[in-house]
Amino acid sequence: MDSYCINRGRLLDKPSLETLQNPKQHSVHCLVDVGLCTSSGFEVLSETANSEGLHCRAYQMDQAGTNMAITLGRAIGVCSTCTGAGNQRMGFKATGVDSAY
Numbered sequence: 001m002d003s004y005c006i007n008r009g010r011l012l013d014k015p016s017l018e019t020l021q022n023p024k025q026h027s028v029h030c031l032v033d034v035g036l037c038t039s040s041g042f043e044v045l046s047e048t049a050n051s052e053g054l055h056c057r058a059y060q061m062d063q064a065g066t067n068m069a070i071t072l073g074r075a076i077g078v079c080s081t082c083t084g085a086g087n088q089r090m091g092f093k094a095t096g097v098d099s100a101y
Contacts, residue, residue, distance in 0.1 A: 002031055004040035006057065012037065020045070020054040024091040028077030031092055032070050042066040044096070061096075069094060 001023055004012070011017045013030040023045055030037055044059040061069065072094055073079075076086035 001026060001045055002037035002040050002042055003060075004034075004037045005030065006043060007040075018054075020056070021049070023055050026092065027079075027090045028073050028082070028086075028088055028092055029079040032073040032077060033079045033081050038066075038070060042069050059098075065096065068096075 001019065005019050005026065009019055011019055011022065011026055011030065012034065013027045014022070014025055017025050019026075032038060041063070042061045042065065043057050044061065045055040046058050047055075049055050069092075073092050074082045074086075077088045077092065078086060
């Protein structure tokens with residue numbers, strides 16, 4: 001998830017939805033096409049929601065991690081900056097490994 005949408009509290013592309021309650025509704029377009037979102041950096045959210053129905057912020061990615069996520073999103077997604085090879089429209093999800101370990 002991009003930090004801009006998290007800090008905003010509502011999805012930019014679906015403002016009626018709370019960001020941390022509905023991360024699966026976040027579009028690939030918002031994640032990788034919108035400058036406010038791509039330049040804000042990315043964060044990893046918890047896999048499951050807590051007892052209040054919210055996904056927690058788990059990890060803030062550095063610029064290299066954000067760039068890798070954008071590249072992957074563009075490869076698998078449907079958006080104006082995507083490669084055209086993918087078909088995912090929302091709910092971007094990836095597994096990453098911290099290079100420090």
